[in-house]
Amino acid sequence: MPRLLSILAVLAALALPVQAQDRLSIVATTGMIADAARIVGGDLVEVQVLMGPGVDPHAYRQTRSDIVATARADLVLWHGLYLEAQMEEFLLELAESNTVIPVAESLPRALLLGSENYADRFDPHVWMDPMLWAQAISAVETILIDRLPDHAATLQANAAALAGQAEALQSYAQEVLGSVPEDTRVLLTAHDAFRYLGRAYGFEVIGIQGISTESEAGLQRIGALVDLLVERRIAAVFVESSVSDRNIRALIEGAAAQGHTVTIGGELYSDAMGPDGTYEGTWIGMIDHNVTTIARALGGTAPRAGMQGLLAVVN
Numbered sequence: 478m479p480r481l482l483s484i485l486a487v488l489a490a491l492a493l494p495v496q497a498q499d500r501l502s503i504v505a506t507t508g509m510i511a512d513a514a515r516i517v518g519g520d521l522v523e524v525q526v527l528m529g530p531g532v533d534p535h536a537y538r539q540t541r542s543d544i545v546a547t548a549r550a551d552l553v554l555w556h557g558l559y560l561e562a563q564m565e566e567f568l569l570e571l572a573e574s575n576t577v578i579p580v581a582e583s584l585p586r587a588l589l590l591g592s593e594n595y596a597d598r599f600d601p602h603v604w605m606d607p608m609l610w611a612q613a614i615s616a617v618e619t620i621l622i623d624r625l626p627d628h629a630a631t632l633q634a635n636a637a638a639l640a641g642q643a644e645a646l647q648s649y650a651q652e653v654l655g656s657v658p659e660d661t662r663v664l665l666t667a668h669d670a671f672r673y674l675g676r677a678y679g680f681e682v683i684g685i686q687g688i689s690t691e692s693e694a695g696l697q698r699i700g701a702l703v704d705l706l707v708e709r710r711i712a713a714v715f716v717e718s719s720v721s722d723r724n725i726r727a728l729i730e731g732a733a734a735q736g737h738t739v740t741i742g743g744e745l746y747s748d749a750m751g752p753d754g755t756y757e758g759t760w761i762g763m764i765d766h767n768v769t770t771i772a773r774a775l776g777g778t779a780p781r782a783g784m785q786g787l788l789a790v791v792n
Contacts, residue, residue, distance in 0.1 A: 501624055504550040506561050506568075507534055508750040509604045510580055512760045513617045514554060517636045521628055522621070525550070530752050533719045538563045547571055552624060554617070557582040558589070558601035560748075576624075583616040584609065590672050602747070606673040607647040607764060611640050642761050649784040650768040654678040657777035663711050664771060665702070665728075667720040670747035674767070685724045699724065703731035706739055713742030713774045719749040742774025756787040 500523045505511035511526035518524065527543050528534050534556070539547075547553050548571070555561055555568050557579025571577050581603055588609060592598040604610045618636035622629045654662075655678070662680045664671055669684025685702060705711070706728060714729070716722040725741065732739045745767050751757025757766050765783040772779040782788045 502551045504547050504553045506555040509760050510554050513614045516639045517618050517632055518621055519635050521625055530749055531719050532749050534560050534748050535562055539567050553577040555579050559598050560601035578620055580613050580616050584612055600672055602670045603673055605671055606677045607643045611643040614639055646764055653772040653777055653779035654768055657772055657775045661775045665714045667717045667725055699727050702728055706732045707735045707737045713740050715742050715745050717745050717747040743770035
């Protein structure tokens with residue numbers, strides 16, 4: 478396999494020339510990081526995201542246009558913690574010739590959950606806990622101030638405003654998820670992306686697949702979870718916007734065969750945010766949607782339109 482740096486040089490040379498601009502050009506791998514960079518950077522940055530709505534970052538591989546975009550960017554922000562598993566080699570090599578920073582790698586290891594699938598790795602889904610993600614936002618702030626020191630005051634103000642929204646979201650999540658009866662605080666989803674949410678709000682979290690969607694669920698796993706649904710009388714399970722619902726529907730059919738009815742409590746945003754240009758297409762809206770959907774489906778009390786009255790549809 479040819480070295481990626483030589484490929485970068487060729488593709489960048491073939492690309493159309495970049496128009497001179499005052500804004501810092503940033504490429505972010507995930508929507509969550511792009512959202513933080515756009516809000517903190519404001520008019521000082523131009524942000525491009527590689528993985529849009531519905532894209533699974535665990536399985537995503539860089540395209541030709543991604544290689545060109547990252548080679549030409551002033552700054553590349555990626556998540557790290559092995560979220561972008563198929564891109565990690567490319568990103569690490571890109572770092573030899575460009576400013577490429579894994580934002581979540583800055584989080585204290587004591588606050589991270591271990592990975593059951595990969596030794597010496599951590600669960601990367603840290604954006605599910607607002608207070609933990611607030612520390613990642615702070616890391617983005619530090620990175621941008623380092624690149625744009627003359628605009629430190631503006632960047633700090635933008636970051637403080639977003640941190641305030643994160644605190645409000647934390648309070649809202651505590652309230653609505655706290656209204657779910659304790660015996661129904663079981664969150665069963667397509668893959669194990671919600672452990673930080675479970676830790677923050679006292680929910681048992683069960684994923685059909687592991688932390689990475691690359692781990693397939695076998696028939697034995699499906700059968701065991703069907704038995705669990707029936708034995709514990711779990712009434713609702715959840716699909717995810719970036720993961721196939723095939724396994725979830727297999728669980729529902731298996732439970733029905735044993736005389737137990739299970740419904741889909743709603744679609745959650747796990748590894749990708751909602752549609753571009755929508756409230757759910759922001760990190761705040763993504764988590765608002767998730768906690769509101771979970772609370773309402775599992776017997777809690779939450780406003781249909783969420784924390785700010787901006788959610789499009791909540792079951």
